[in-house]
Amino acid sequence: MRTAWPGLLLTLLLTLAPDAPGHADTGFGIGGGQALPDIRLELGDGSNALLSELAGQQPLLLTFFYRRCTGVCTPFLSLLHDATARVGGAGSDYHILALSFDEADTLQDLRSQAAALGLADTAGWSFATTTPAQLRLITGALGFEARPAAQPGQFDHAALLAAVRQGQLIDRMTMAAGRSDLRRLHALVRELRGEFIPVLPRPGRMALGCFRFDARTGLILPDWGLLLLAAPALGSLGALALLFVRSGPPR
Amino acid sequence: MRTIDTQTALWMAVTFILFPVLALLGITMRTVQAGGLEAMAGWFYPLMTLHGVGMVGVWYVAAMGCAASVLARHVAPSPLIGRIALAGTVIGVLMLLACVLLGRFAAGWYFLYPLPLHGEWPLWSAVLFLASLTVLGATWLVWSLDLLRAIAARFTLAQALGWHYLRGQTEPVLPPSLLIVTVSLIAGIAALVSAVIVIVLFALELLTGTSSDALLMKNLTFFFGHTLVNLSMYLGVALAYEILPDYAGRPWKTNPVVVVSWNTVLAIVLLAYLHHLYMDFAQPGGLQYLGQVASYASALPAAIVTIFGALLLVYRATMRWNLASILLFAGLAGWAIGGIGAVIDSTISANTRLHNTLWVPAHFHTYMLAGLVFLIAGYFAHLARPAATADASPRRDRTIALLLVGGAYGFFAMFYLAGAWSIPRRFAAYPAELAHGATTAGIAAAFATLFLAGFLYYALDTVRQWRTATRTD
Ligand code: HEM
Numbered sequence: 001m002r003t004a005w006p007g008l009l010l011t012l013l014l015t016l017a018p019d020a021p022g023h024a025d026t027g028f029g030i031g032g033g034q035a036l037p038d039i040r041l042e043l044g045d046g047s048n049a050l051l052s053e054l055a056g057q058q059p060l061l062l063t064f065f066y067r068r069c070t071g072v073c074t075p076f077l078s079l080l081h082d083a084t085a086r087v088g089g090a091g092s093d094y095h096i097l098a099l100s101f102d103e104a105d106t107l108q109d110l111r112s113q114a115a116a117l118g119l120a121d122t123a124g125w126s127f128a129t130t131t132p133a134q135l136r137l138i139t140g141a142l143g144f145e146a147r148p149a150a151q152p153g154q155f156d157h158a159a160l161l162a163a164v165r166q167g168q169l170i171d172r173m174t175m176a177a178g179r180s181d182l183r184r185l186h187a188l189v190r191e192l193r194g195e196f197i198p199v200l201p202r203p204g205r206m207a208l209g210c211f212r213f214d215a216r217t218g219l220i221l222p223d224w225g226l227l228l229l230a231a232p233a234l235g236s237l238g239a240l241a242l243l244f245v246r247s248g249p250p251r
Numbered sequence: 252m253r254t255i256d257t258q259t260a261l262w263m264a265v266t267f268i269l270f271p272v273l274a275l276l277g278i279t280m281r282t283v284q285a286g287g288l289e290a291m292a293g294w295f296y297p298l299m300t301l302h303g304v305g306m307v308g309v310w311y312v313a314a315m316g317c318a319a320s321v322l323a324r325h326v327a328p329s330p331l332i333g334r335i336a337l338a339g340t341v342i343g344v345l346m347l348l349a350c351v352l353l354g355r356f357a358a359g360w361y362f363l364y365p366l367p368l369h370g371e372w373p374l375w376s377a378v379l380f381l382a383s384l385t386v387l388g389a390t391w392l393v394w395s396l397d398l399l400r401a402i403a404a405r406f407t408l409a410q411a412l413g414w415h416y417l418r419g420q421t422e423p424v425l426p427p428s429l430l431i432v433t434v435s436l437i438a439g440i441a442a443l444v445s446a447v448i449v450i451v452l453f454a455l456e457l458l459t460g461t462s463s464d465a466l467l468m469k470n471l472t473f474f475f476g477h478t479l480v481n482l483s484m485y486l487g488v489a490l491a492y493e494i495l496p497d498y499a500g501r502p503w504k505t506n507p508v509v510v511v512s513w514n515t516v517l518a519i520v521l522l523a524y525l526h527h528l529y530m531d532f533a534q535p536g537g538l539q540y541l542g543q544v545a546s547y548a549s550a551l552p553a554a555i556v557t558i559f560g561a562l563l564l565v566y567r568a569t570m571r572w573n574l575a576s577i578l579l580f581a582g583l584a585g586w587a588i589g590g591i592g593a594v595i596d597s598t599i600s601a602n603t604r605l606h607n608t609l610w611v612p613a614h615f616h617t618y619m620l621a622g623l624v625f626l627i628a629g630y631f632a633h634l635a636r637p638a639a640t641a642d643a644s645p646r647r648d649r650t651i652a653l654l655l656v657g658g659a660y661g662f663f664a665m666f667y668l669a670g671a672w673s674i675p676r677r678f679a680a681y682p683a684e685l686a687h688g689a690t691t692a693g694i695a696a697a698f699a700t701l702f703l704a705g706f707l708y709y710a711l712d713t714v715r716q717w718r719t720a721t722r723t724d
């Protein structure tokens with residue numbers, strides 16, 4: 001299938017290029033989802049690869065980081081490491097790419113970040129950098145933003161995780177510093193692994209739910225809202241009690 | 252003794268005015284589906300919503316009005332609450348008309364969350380719709396409570412549910428109609444409480460932006476919608492128990508079998524709605540199986556006992572057939588036939604095929620139109636036609652019955668046929684692949700017009716007979 005890429009890219013080049021934003025002269029992906037630009041990566045071991053080549057046929061989990069981050073990056077990567085270890089399948093069912101968004105990051109930085117997480121030789125994980133122009137393409141496509149922060153060398157940014165299958169974005173989540181939404185993270189990894197996820201938490205405030213999906217175990221558990229379903233019957237029983245008891249002994 | 256009291260006459264007037272209009276909307280929909288009336292195509296979904304909510308509401312209040320009039324023969328419902336029920340219903344219907352005709356509200360008769368808040372219609376029309384439901388729901392809740400209060404004034408709960416018959420006692424005598432009305436009212440209160448919860452959750456979202464769990468809302472909405480329609484049907488069946496004996500010349504009494512079957516209904520009916528969620532994969536499997544079991548258990552015992560009871564009542568009796576008895580009997584038959592279609596559809600393996608095809612409107616129109624509508628029309632005919640009227644005309648009765656029955660079943664047949672061919676429901680215009688859907692729609696429109704002609708003939712004749720009778724009284 002690898003050999004099909006050039007042809008596919010050519011087709012996409014011809015169909016997408018005129019109205020693609022910026023310098024997106026390449027993109028990959030087929031079907032209805034949002035196609036991502038096929039950027040060129042430099043991997044921690046010094047080799048080069050296209051995004052489309054990195055994972056081959058496998059789906060891809062894509063996240064951004066930078067080595068000197070004193071905020072969310074390392075905790076998030078380790079949460080992701082933990083989630084993929086629990087769900088399983090990294091390297092066989094999907095691939096994970098941590099892409100640096102700091103121009104200052106060197107190949108040595110990539111390697112030390114991987115080592116710090118205990119991921120130096122872990123199958124399925126890649127750490128990479130790319131050129132600023134290519135970076136703008138992919139962050140633009142995924143809606144990822146990083147602004148220089150007050151402290152020198154630091155960026156204000158949220159953690160983002162994108163699930164990509166056949167070059168298409170199928171799901172994405174962001175996690176602000178200090179708020180870890182593990183449920184969602186697990187669900188996303190399971191979903192990418194090909195599991196059917198019937199329930200996904202909706203962002204925003206919600207009154208009462210009737211079932212809760214535990215993304216860690218994949219179980220559907222009863223939730224408090226279920227009690228509301230008993231309310232009509234209880235209301236009716238209450239009315240009966242009032243009407244028939246209060247009316248006293250019938251003649 | 253059989254003249255109509257004012258309140259029942261008013262409910263009859265409401266029915267005779269609103270039903271033909273709503274039926275005309277139905278014929279319009281079928282015509283649009285057949286490719287005619289292009290100018291109305293943009294109105295399909297608002298009309299469908301008005302037709303669905305309107306029909307369900309009209310026949311629920313008609314059934315309640317008739318139940319109240321039957322109850323009045325045995326116990327004493329409050330006349331004041333009766334008037335409030337009428338006023339609240341009229342106000343609610345006017346609000347409903349406004350939100351659909353002015354706001355083009357079109358979320359379908361069960362307004363599934365969150366669609367009402369996200370349609371092409373203005374938000375005020377959704378708010379007006381919910382407000383109209385609030386008025387109707389509150390009115391009907393008060394009405395149901397009053398009717399139960401009237402029953403409670405004369406019977407204990409155990410007596411009203413006929414439990415003393417199980418111990419071999421027959422005193423106090425409990426007419427089967429009273430047993431069925433009691434069961435229906437209890438279920439009805441639960442349904443209306445569920446509607447209140449749905450409306451509160453909608454209001455919460457409108458006022459505070461707190462969204463609701465779509466699955467919970469769907470459960471609550473069908474708890475309300477399914478149960479309300481289901482018990483309207485039972486109230487109609489109670490009329491047959493009450494009136495058919497007059498024509499058979501024999502009593503139709505409560506006995507342990509009747510008591511067991513209707514108490515089974517009470518125990519199970521609140522779970523039957525689960526069959527509306529078969530396609531909701533997020534609903535746990537256990538509840539789906541429960542839905543199938545509850546659908547069977549709430550439908551079969553009562554239906555079988557009633558149908559056999561009715562056949563035994565008529566068997567070798569010197570049956571007096573006139574429009575009232577024909578319609579009551581046809582109504583029970585329509586209930587049974589539509590019920591078979593419903594039981595098929597509530598079977599999970601069949602539902603995977605039939606879900607959201609025209610099979611669904613096929614079966615519910617059968618037991619609503621040829622069941623409930625016939626039963627209530629029979630009851631009105633009975634009230635309006637005193638036994639010895641000089642005006643009786645078997646030929647006219649037969650003509651009316653033929654138009655009603657023939658028109659209705661021709662109309663249903665097209666729904667069933669299209670459903671078996673997998674034509675989806677709720678399509679305003681059928682694409683080329685579904686051209687046979689348009690053909691059946693055209694034939695259905697013709698049959699429905701016959702039916703409507705029959706109904707208008709029936710309504711005019713009934714009013715005329717009633718006026719003759721009151722004048723000669
Ligand atoms: C002459 C009489 C009637 C005609 C011609 C008629 C026609 C129709 C048509 C064409 C539809 C839309 C079907 C579709 O999904 O494509 C419909 C839906 C419906 N009808 Fe009727 N109908 C009649 C009587 C009744 C009665 C007596 C009731 C209830 C008591 C009723 C309740 C409903 C409901 C609840 C819907 C579903 C609306 C929705 O999907 O939201 N109809 N009818």
Ligand SMILES: [Cu+2]
Pocket residue numbers: 065066069070071072073074157
């Ligand atoms: Cu960071």
